[in-house]
Amino acid sequence: MESGQYLVALLIFSFISTAYPHSVIQIRRENHNSVAYNRIYDGRRVRRDDDMYCESWKFSVETNDAGYWSQIPSRCEGYVKEYMTGDRYRSDLEVIADDSLAFAKTVEVAGNGKDAWVFDIDETLLSNLPYYAAHGFGSETFDENSFNDWVDLAEAPVLPASLRLYGELKQLGFKIFLLTGRTESQRNVTGKNLLYGGYSNWERLILRGSSDTGKPAIVYKSEKRKELEDEGYVIHGSSGDQWSDLLGFAEARRSFKLPNPMYYIA
Amino acid sequence: MESGQYLVALLIFSFISTAYPHSVIQIRRENHNSVAYNRIYDGRRVRRDDDMYCESWKFSVETNDAGYWSQIPSRCEGYVKEYMTGDRYRSDLEVIADDSLAFAKTVEVAGNGKDAWVFDIDETLLSNLPYYAAHGFGSETFDENSFNDWVDLAEAPVLPASLRLYGELKQLGFKIFLLTGRTESQRNVTGKNLLYGGYSNWERLILRGSSDTGKPAIVYKSEKRKELEDEGYVIHGSSGDQWSDLLGFAEARRSFKLPNPMYYIA
Structure with a gap:
């Protein structure tokens, strides 16, 4: 041999x-x-096997292999908390912003004002982490009323990597479209929150109107992107924390999936 | 307050x-x-910041946020080695097989022999880890000649999670199609390796023919899936370690991205 x-x-x-x-x-x-064998979450010892499993679970939800899921596995609640509040979430967002910008710089902006980039808002431009931190980081059943109360405060902090990307895309000449599952009734507080966070000069803020009620997010968002295409816009990039922000029809030329192990919207 | x-x-x-x-x-x-602060790779101390960065890099390549990439960042070579040879790679594959099977069980198999599942081969059914371990885990420039010598040995080990999934899908009544970037000249050794590993009774083994030379993988694989659809097959699921195994046209109803931080095929 x-x-x-x-x-x-x-x-x-x-x-x-x-x-x-x-x-x-x-x-x-x-x-x-x-490697770290034991960690303490809320006074509870978590075996390394849980960490291993939760890393794999996160892979499967972030790649959409898991498809629809309604709840964080109970053994991963501490993992999600640590991920969302630690440096890694922010690190992931920085690398994705870099990827997005690297692609954006390859686009030949036509100069006719029709080069578009679509951003989702929640967990993409703004973070609802303060709300979710008070509600089990997604492990509690979603309560629309208390979430809407939080939205009305207009105090959601920005995600710094997204603010940086947003500014650079504007500099490069992209028109920015904000496409959110929030409703028309939240237009004012949403605009206020965005401006307060440092976002400005978006081309259009698109919210769910009465005719969009009950539509799955993936359908609503695809329809709205289709309308932009019909107006002559070329959607070069799209950024969102949900696959339903990115997939469906009238997809952007490049889509950028931001992390979100707290909840899944179909 | x-x-x-x-x-x-x-x-x-x-x-x-x-x-x-x-x-x-x-x-x-x-x-x-x-958390672990320092690890030793090949006698070299790697700062925790590298681990953080490499986790984010892996997120960006596995979600396809990074798009095409030709090389593992040099600071992540040790990270990729540890991932591929450690338990986490295997854990990720088990969770993805579970996801795939959970979906497969929701499919109402028609019983007309037209319910299809498409598998890629390399890094999906068979592992080339022994080859890549001897070639820097993807960090060396790909050498087609030495890789083909390795393929000719027909000794690539199976990925156990994929073997389990394969068997269960057959039990459920799916027809299995193997769609690989390997060429017709490798048909015999590929079949031999698959059988040796425990795979059997696939419906068809599809390899690159002379008319497929030079086509990007995403085009070649989409065309072959389209041909299956034209034959009346419904492609319920597709499993592959490359986004080019899964995206394009004639996409499966559900696609399952397996991990591969070693190389990217467009």
Whole structure:
């Protein structure tokens, strides 16, 4: 056997062997020194296996592999809290803003005012983290009344990475469209909150009107993008924390999925 | 101020304050006890900031936010190695197989033999990890000749979660189509490797023919799915580690993105 073949055989053995429980236990034991094994959430000890599972659960919801989900798995409530309040959420948003901007800079802006970028609002431009922090980070059943009370405060903080991207896109000549599941009755507080946060000079703020009541978000948002296309706009980019912000029809040339392990809107 | 408002104000303050460097430093200091701060890769100390960045980079490539990328960032080479060889890759695959199966069980199989599921092969049914382990886990420039030598060995191990899913889908009555970027010249070794790994009774193994040479994967795979649709097949599900396995036209009703931070095929 040549040394190259020997290496391949060894690697195959080590790969296959981990499929068996005994070997998995050995591997986990080796890893104890290199990764955090126990963490404390709300005084509760969470095993590393929960962290592993929750990382995989997050992968599956962020790629849309999981499809519709109504609730954070109970074992992942602490994980979601840590993710949302820690540096990683902010880090993810910065990298996605960089991706978005890198693409935007490749677009040849036509100069006819028809180059569009569509932003969702909640968990995309503005953060409702203060509200969700007081409501179990998405683990409680959604209460529309208390959420609307929070929206009426017009105090949702901005997501800094999105504010940076928004400003750069305007500089590059894109027209900015804000397409939100919020309703027309929330137009004033929404505009106030956006301005207070530093967003300005959007081309249009599109909210759900009475004719949109009851429509799934993915249909409502696709219809509104289609209307923009029919007006002659080219939607180069679209940014949203929900797949229903991005998929359907009249999709943008490039879509940018922001993280949100707190809730799923179909 | 009522206590509810006070809480909201406090949370907004704590949220906004983390946007400033000084506060970020404080937060990181607090976290030192709860998360792994230093890890050793190949004798090199990697700062926790690299881990944070690489997690965000992985999010952006797995959601396709990053779009086309040709190279793993050099600071993430150790991260990718650890991910691919550790438990997390396998854990991600198990959760995705569970998602896929949960969806498959909701499908009313027509019983006319036209209910289809499409699988990619490399990094979906079979793993080339032994090859990539010997070639920097994707960090080296792809060398077609040495990769084809590896394929000819027909020794790529199976991904256990995919083998489980494959078997369950057959039990449920789905016809399995294997749609790969491998070429017709690799038909025999590919079939041999699949059978050796435990896969059997696929409906059709579709490889790149001479007329597919030079086509982007996303076009080639969409065309082949379209041909299946034209034959009367309903493609309920599609599983692949590349977005080019899943997007384009004639998309499956549900697509399942498997992880692959080693390389990107457009």
